[in-house]
Amino acid sequence: MERVVLKNAPKNLQMISPDIQKDIVHAIASEITKEIICDIGDDVFSILVDEARDTSIKEQMAIVLRYVNEEGYVMERFIGIAHVADTKVLTLKMEIESMLVANGLSLSKIRGQGYDGASNMSGEINGLKTLILAENSSAYYVHCFAHQLQLTLVAVARHHGAVSDLINLVGGSSKRMDKIRECQAAKVVEALCRGELETGRGLKQELGLKRHCDTRW
Template sequence: METTALSLKAAIVELFARHNLSIGRVRGQGYDGASNISGEFNGLKALILKEISLAYFVYCFAHQLQLVVVGLATKHYEIYRLYKELSNLVNIVGGSCKRIDLLRETQRESLGLNSEVETGSGKLQELSLARAGDTRWISHEKTILCLLTLYPSVIDVLEYIEKSGEFSNHQNQARGLQEFMKTFNFVFYLHLMKYILGVNTLCQALQRKDQDMLNAVKLVKLTDESLKCYRLEGFDSLLEDVTSFCEKYEIEVVDMEAEYVYPRFKRKKTGITNHHHYVVNNFNTVLDMQIQELGSRFNEVTTKLLTNMSSLSPSCNFSAFSKVNLLNLAEMYPCDCDFDEDKRFANLSGLGDLAKMMVKTSLHIDCPLVYRLIKLSLVLPVATESVERCFSSMKNVKTDLRNRMGDEYMNDSCICYIEREFLQQVSVKEAMQRFQKMKTRREQL
């Protein structure tokens, strides 16, 4: 199947027609960042918007968040170098089963010698260096946390590779990684990125299947505020963690009051202290880039649309309700909207609950425009995680041994695999009875 924007649009139109639906009724689009999808002029979203101006496009929040990490890594040299060396480290340490076993064995020995660690059944879990993924913020954090925990074990494995490596390039890589990992700069940026990536409430929320749009918008703002607060007050605590780590593993600590020296031009006078270099040129700069990238990425979303929808949230007894925002939301959907407090609505937690309660109390009949606005808010996605999980599950259904199955059979199999949690609630007896009643059978099941 072709994946050009025109062919995808034709497939969508054909799908709507097959189910007797009008594509002119589409009120929202949600995709990832593929060029054939998000192109400003010839992308799929642009082609649909040309015909249907009310099909507002919302960029997948989860992909936007990942692009924040990618953007920072490409703009700041030290962070770029950190990511690059971490990737090389995972490749060389996890390059063979022997090295992985050596890492685990070294970890067990270090835990056994450490009297401060409480061992026993269920107390500890075996760790290994995790490879950072391209589509999840939290995978980068996991890599850093594992490295901080396994730091002495990783150093031992690198020393072993340097001494007994079969190939000279592996020995040179191991030697270079050791030198880099025993520097103050490495420890400093590792702990800095540990905190930045640790603000992962947003990431965890965006990976959920039951996505709440209003909660996602709120978490974007909270993440931005947390980074700004850390920029103003976090350097001293970061320096304490870095210094403590360096002293523990006998890494030379930089004197913050001494004059900063350029690594490549050691005789050149800089006129600044190490404290100024690490605070202004690194700590503040990295966080400013992160905040700016976060703001620019999520500002591309239809901010006005999401802000207006927030007035429909029933949380805290409709504390976010705004008549002006509600009217603005109605104006954004002109084709759908022509121009005593109920305690049952007091404890609702989301738009889905509000819609159900309106149907339950028949208010969707008395207030059809409000009910329509709620439905429009519910169908506009902020993340495509559930859709991408469906695509990922296809490789488990259509394997090399089942590569000739038809589209209908594959579709049925994928539904059973994807909705397996729901299907587990269906008993075998009920399935047999339904199958038996579909038509007359020769034998009774």
């Protein structure tokens, strides 16, 4: 960008206006998405979907693709967010199909579905998983492991007051939080050395403690 565009542009062309910045972000996002789709190729994949209301009080649905690349690594790649007027099953399914089609993917290539346990997502009669299974019997549903873990941790924290007290104690002090991060970072490095974490991805994981209300599912 700097070598090709900025050096050949007028000195007053700084490309910092909001519109230009948005155009640049959209262009980068488009190129990254193309690389993800190219990485999947004609292979099968799974979808991870969740919806939440953002700060502007709009219901947004995020879609992540999970697949195995040519090197045998399991990859999870975010491909987009869609604004949905409601959380009805047909609305969600239509938006998922639209995003897949827009990226040259087919519903028939889905081999797994991962959602939370809400009835509109996992219902046996009219849930999203059931509608997709009706069109693709190979799209097996699994209750999102992260959601199950979150539910478990919230239940434990509510049942055992000491857990909430510990989180409040550590979270209320930057020095204590730094100690937690240092200890966790040391454990991550140790796990990397033992080969328990792959390619250093574990270095990007959360190193602090979160209250159970910090995550919405």
